[in-house]
Amino acid sequence: MPRPRRYQLRKEAVAIVERGHPWIFREQLSSAAHVFAGGDLLRLVDGTNRVVGHGIYEAEGAIAIRIVRRGPDAPDAAWLRDRLAASLARRRPLAARTDAIRLVHGESDDLPAIVVDRFADTLVISSYSAGTDARARYLARLLPSLGAAPTGADGDASVVGPATHVVLRPAHRRRGVVEAPRVMRGEPPAIVRFREDDLDYAVDLAGGQKTGTYLDLRGLRRELAEMALGGARVLNLFAYSGMLGLAAERAGAAAIVQVDASERALAFAAAHHVRDPARHRFVVADAFAWIEALAPGEHFDLIIVDPPSMTSKKAQVPNALAAYRRLYRAAAAHVAPGGAVVAACCTSRIERPVFHRTVRESLGPTFTRERELPPEADHPVAFPQADYLKIALWRRAT
Ligand SMILES: C[S@@+](CC[C@H](N)C(=O)[O-])C[C@H]1O[C@@H](n2cnc3c(N)ncnc32)[C@H](O)[C@@H]1O
Secondary structure, three states: OOOOEEEEOOHHHHHHHHHOOOEEEHHHOOHHHHHOOOOOEEEEEOOOOOEEEEEEEOOOOOEEEEEEEEOOOOOOHHHHHHHHHHHHHHOHHHHOOEOEEEEEEHHHHOOOOEEEEEEOOEEEEEEOOHHHHHHHHHHHHHHHHHHHOOEOOOEOHHHHOOOOEEEEEOOOOOOOOOOOOEEEEOOOOOEEEEEEOOEEEEEEOOOOOOOOOOHHHHHHHHHHHHOOOOOOEEEEEOOOOOHHHHHHHHOOOOEEEEEEOOHHHHHHHHHHOOOOHHHEEEEEOOHHHHHHOOOOOOOEEEEEEOOOOOOOOHHHHHHHHHHHHHHHHHHHOOEEEEEEEEEEEOOOOOOHHHHHHHHHHHHOOOEEEEEEOOOOOOOOOOOHHHOOOEEEEEEEOO
C-alpha cells in the first residue's frame, strides 16, 4: 500500500468523517488539497493533529475524498480481508436463492469505490477510483481462495462460488488511458448463465450494461414472478435484456411487449429470456415516442417503467423529472381498470419523496401507491446517497 500523505481537514469535514459519512465534497476542502493527485491516499488529521481517518483523493467530480477507513489506523491488508469477510457473511442467506450476488457494494460495505458481482462461476470486480485499483486487484487474487474453502471455515464457498473466471475492471481514468477489463483468472465466456429463485437467466458479459445485469432488480423479478398475472397483458418499458419479461411469463402473462432502444439488448432477451415465444413481442424503439404513439384503446394490466438514470449531474434533475412526467402521463392512459404500474427510479439525485410525488401527480388520482420494494440484501444502503433505487407498485382503481 502507498504511504499516505497528511492532510488537515477543516472542522466541518472532521465532523463528516466522525458522523460516518463516506464522502467529503470538494467545497469542503481547504486550498492545501490542490497539491494532491487523483488516487493519493491521505492521512486525515484534525486541528490538533489527531488522525481521524484515511481517504482517497479524487481529482475530479463532486466527491473530493472517499473515506476508506475511520480512526487512526491505515487501511492495510488485514483490514481489507476483514471487510471482505463481513460483506460475504452478510450475503450467506441470499446464496440459498441464487448464484448471482453482488458480493461487495462499495461504500455501503465499507469498501469504497469497489463493486464485486458474482454470476455463477464468474466474478466481475470493478474499481471506480484510481486510488482503489490496487485494492480491487488484491481482492481479485484473494476471492478465488475464499471460494475454494467451505463457508464458515476459512472461506465462503457458498457465497463466492468456484470463481473459475475473474475479470477486473480498473477505474476509468477520465483524462488518461482507459484501461480495458483484465482477465485475472480463466477467460470468461461471453454469456454466463445463473439461477435466481427457480428461474434461469443469462448475462451478457461481453457487451452488457452495468457489470452485466441489474442484480438490484432481483426483488422486482421475484415480485412479478409471484403476481397473479394469469392471462394478463404486460408492457415492459426499458426492458434491457428482458429478465422482468421472463418473470412475468412465469407468472402466467399471456402477452408481454418489451420496448428498449438497444437492439442488442432485445436480441439477447429474445435468445435467453423467453420460454414461450408466442407470448412475447420485442420492439426496438424510443420508449417515450413509442408509448405516446400507442393507439388510445390499447390497454395493459401491468406497465413496468424502468428508465435509465438520466442524471449524471445534479443540474439534469429537472429534465429527468420532466421526462418522468411525460412517461407516467402516457403510461396512465394505457393501464386497464384494476391494473398496475411499476415505477422504478435508479438515481439517488432524485430523492424518494420527490420521485413518489412526481409519479403520483403524473399518473393522476385514479392511482394509489400499493407498496414499495425494499433494497436487496446485497445492495445495502448505509448513507443517504446510497439510497438510489426506488421501486413502487401503483394500482389503478377498478
Ligand atoms: C435501467 S435499464 C433497464 C433495466 C431493465 N428493467 C432490466 O430488468 O434489466 C434502462 C434501459 O433503458 C434503455 N433505454 C435508454 N434510453 C431509452 C429510450 N429513450 N427508449 C428506450 N429504451 C431506452 C437502455 O438501453 C437500458 O436497457
